[in-house]
Amino acid sequence: MRARWGRSGLFAGLAALMLGLAPAAPGVAAEPPAPHRTLTIGLSQFPATLNPLLDSMLAKSYVLAFVQRPLTAYDPSWSLVCLLCERVPTLENGLARLEPLPGGGQGIAVSLALRDGLRWGDGTPVSADDVVFSWEVGRHPRSGIAEGELFRRITRIEVTDPRHFTLHFDRVTFDYAALGDLRPLPAHIERARFEAAPEEYRAHTAYDRDPANPGLYDGPYRVALVEPGSHILLVRNEYWAGPAPQFDRILIRAVENGAALEANLLSGGIDMIAGELGLSLPQALALEKRAGDRFTVLTQPGLAYEHLDLNLANPVLADPRVRRALLAGLDRGQLTEALFDGRQPVAATLVPPSDRAAFDPAVPAQPFDPALAAALLDQAGWRRGGDGLRRDGGGRPLTLDLLTTAGDHSRELVAQVIQAQWRDLGITLRLRVEPPRVMFGDTVTHRRFPGMAMFAWFSSPESVPRSTLHSGMIPTAANGWAGQNYPGYADAETDRLIEAIEVELDPLRRRALWSALQRRYAADLPVLPLYFRANAFILPKGMTGLTPTGHQDPSSLWVEDWRWR
Template identity: 65%
Template sequence: MRRLFAALALTMVLIRPAAAKDELVIGITQFPATLNPSIESMLAKTYVLAFAHRPITAYDASWHLTCLLCETVPTLENGQAKVEQLPGGKKGIAVTYTLRADAKWGDGHPITSEDVVFSWQVGRHPQSGVASAELFRRISTVTVKDARSFILHIDRVTFDYNAINDLRLLPAHIERPRFDGAAAEYRNRTAYDQDSTNPGLYNGPYRIAQVVQGSHVVLEPNAQWSGRKPAFKRIVVKAVENTASLEANLLSGDIDMIAGELGLPLEQALAFEKRNGARFAVVTKPSLTYEHLDLNLGSPILAERNLRQALLLGLDRESLTKQLFDGRQPVAHSMVPPLDWVHATDIAPYKFDPAKAAALLDESGWKRGPGGIRVNAKGDKLSLELVTTAGNRSRELVAQVLQAQWRKLGIDLRLRTEPPRVLFGETVTKRKFPHMAMFAWYSAPENVPHSTLHSDAIPKAENSWSGQNYTGYANPAMDRLIESIETELDRTKRKALWRELQALYAADLPALPLYFKADAFILPKALKGLVPTGHQDPSPYWVENWRWE
């Protein structure tokens, strides 16, 4: 309720509309490790590039697949996708896309089928180091019909055959000389990092005009953009890795808003709203974001499934979410969020059961030793290390709760933090964390976890650290389920397969589920048109609709 004094004061002043604003400064908690659209999978990069670099297709805020660079989403029904016979009696699918006639790179060079072919060649090269190579490997050939139309020949018929969100276009006229003959070095030679302000790298409403490493990225309107004219003459995305400092920057006016995709933890945002709700609009959006602990299964300790199960049974996650998040971020029992239609509700959850956890540890040979810490027959202590992002107050609190709860079980947990660009650019990507890494996966609707759970997606030096299976999980049964889900077109049958996958995930626990997050957008009340999506395709994909009113 507003105070009476404020209400009376309104009658005493002339109310004027907020002045138009030319510059918008946005705060996020991470700085990108790279700006190349295909290399690394950091959300900070996805967010920054969303202002300047559009994919061919994306999911909108209603979770519908839509065209951003193409004219029409191809489907079997409209005839732009056709099942085709492959050698050996298998079936594939040929999907025809037509690029928008007005699509151009920021240097005026048209976006063409040549860019599609080049981007596919980079993506499928075994040494290019792209984050998710699966889509590129499945596209067996690309047939160029003309400068704007092309056919992707995919080696299987999948339910999401027309969603090519991961096929991020690279400008062939700029990047090809850096890639040809030096694929293994491409990630270190890309113009996106060596010549970041080159306008020819971008095709969205904005282009990157300045990059100050570790600090901020400046975006200015792209003169070649033919869509709706964006409202701001300058957007600055500023990285403030400490969430308390991020809040202070907002209150001091150094930034205008905090992005929900990569901003304040929910509990901090709710507390902020109580204090500052009159000045800012706080919009919370339940999302497909999965907070968890990736486990390095190459560790001899964590390789044993009983121990992984004991770790989860020893966590009181219900109390954790109630105490820290007021129960607004539900406990995760698998990696599939409850918002997703394939979420299985009948998988037996790991409820807090310290007695059962202790029994499993005893059974695995970890007995209570001096000081209460468990030791094995060799005298090795049950000591683990957890690494997470520095400056994130929520994760620091969660890590401390985990440490205290596992201590009661006789498990020693050491905590370590790293700057996000180090954690995601090096430690996690190259599987350098010894035991556990706490972070979140931001998913698309019905996102098949091929890149995170299939054995062919384990990053290693031989594939230039391509893939997102950072745990090193390899289970033929999981591989078969993933492949079956991808090729099952019948929704009822596919949902049954999804249930099997979630049951296997719960049994094997390659990662420890914590909770599903809600995004908190802290916006100036004059900013209109920003619509949270709740999934991995972020709100700046539609920045041309943002207005200051």
């Protein structure tokens, strides 16, 4: 714990002498405090991989934002900005242009220029060849890329010179300039590993085999040390050409238990807790009351959607009547009021109210209705016996499994509330937890959860849910477990709406399509909506420049602005 001195000049002088310093002379202005050179950040999860294209895990996105940059990203004001490129391409500025496709139809060509002076951490220039290589990896059918749709839509990349290139898309979409998934990979390091066996790239990428290799990173920092499951040390990238960050070193410590994370903060073991993956809202509010003189607590509502993924291969959950009954039997309003002081609003669908371009307020959230839930279960053949439990015609009890992340006190409480509320309906819910790196790196990705998995999706503004809802995004062994449609949801109308939203350039017509998708989602319930999370950032007093974004592009993308004295 850092020393905290009283206001007495005598005690201040004694403290300075004890530290080997000279107290300031009376009447002489003291020197301003020196900036901190090392920042230690607490995170509640450890990334399963550091490869930018493999797996979808917020812990990975947060860490990579310090050390590697996407072409474009949404800033804290929700505006699309260039990070590696010079100018965001638009139809208006001529950097995007419509073009006919060879077989008919219309595509779009998007031209970009990389910023001058970009280099990997070993001094190798970042070039259009790295972008082309990333595209080759992302579009390979067996590479196991989590978000492969963008790569498949790019039919070719036309390279003008090492800094200038044009992406040719097979269709015109409203978000053609949102290129956050197209992160350059260092071809001089990764190409040989990929081309040797594309289907085994996941096991051989240098991001996991040699993570401290400087040539893997093009951001203001690079990874210097990885202690799996424990911590990651970042040091300055000497070849970074952008604004210099303040800190010489950033240590990211994973503490996968909320109470232990808070204890480390209070003892001085960490300086701040990331809002993207840190304390639950109740913990943060309680901490603010106890230690508000030492820390600044920022709460940011945004696009984090807490929900229950359902494995629809389970015949019980494949029945829409059971899914509707499960949601009607949840008093989510009481849950959020009791656990989160009502600050995390109940979700009607996957689109939060803060996403104003897409949200439809006319789609109501399913109210708590135990009578409806009971009637639906009866219709589905799950009738209540004398012991209060529901059984099917063969006497099999209605038992379900719920998996969530270990060490997350908030989720554990939510799971227990769900368990108790469904018990009142005659349903037995078995709770199970796994470390996040196991749950997201294997169990969920490979659809190995037998019942339900509770976690959150972080999205960008007006993010089309193709990867999580479209039938073509169901992970299988045949496609290398690519895609994020973990429930295995396949619905022709949902597919049609997703495809129509993507290509509709008119905002008003697109809003109508969004409304139809939300109504379909609320009626069919491919997952069970819970609530929209408010994230709490715990910062040391005197730290400035960190602005929560409220979406999937983390605050660490702008670490150059962070200052702490």
